[in-house]
Amino acid sequence: MKLFKKYLAYGLSLSMMLVANSVLANKYYNVKFINKSDDATVTIAATDSSCMYDIGPESITLYPHQIISFDIQDSNNFFAGCDGGNKREEWDVLYTNPDPETKYCHVKFLQTALGQKPWMLYFGTVDCSIPLSFTCNDQESKCNGGEDVTSMTMYINN
Helix, strand or coil, X not given: CHHHHHHHHHHHXXXXXXXXXXXXXXXXXXXXXXXXXXXXXXEEEEEEEECEEXXXXXXXEECCCCEEEEEEEECCCHHHCCCCXXXXXXXXXXXXXXXXXXXXXXXXXXXXXXXXXXXXXXXXXXXXXXXXXXXXXCEHHHHEEECCCCEEEEEECC
16 A cells, blocks of 8 residues: 555656646747727737647737737647647738728738757738738747747838
8 A cells, every 4th residue: 555655746746847847838928909090990809729727818909009018928838739839829800991902811820840940939820911010029020930039020011
């Protein structure tokens, strides 16, 4: 019985270390959406994610010249298969101006591991007719495979 308790305690300790390591390895990103338009209202809705603990607001409405900033958090949960796995969040963006003209864009955040190399982060669009631009750590180039990114900004232009 003593041997069983010893192995049980060892197993629990090892499990707790794995869980603690996964939680501590999570990364936070500051996300900022800036509507620089003079007359367009922009609606942003989170549509999908994987290996993310916190994806920020589910839906956002930005009026002309409005800014919103929030944090998202990725997950490295070993038991969910996220330890070393790709992290992803996606948003649908609707751009409506008074004409009335509505434009659409699908925005993706993707963080992917490349073997022994550092994690690579991508922040950009798919199927987009909205005048958008992006910076990561205040540089456009870091949104296209830049590493060690902690802040991302999406600009909705005129």
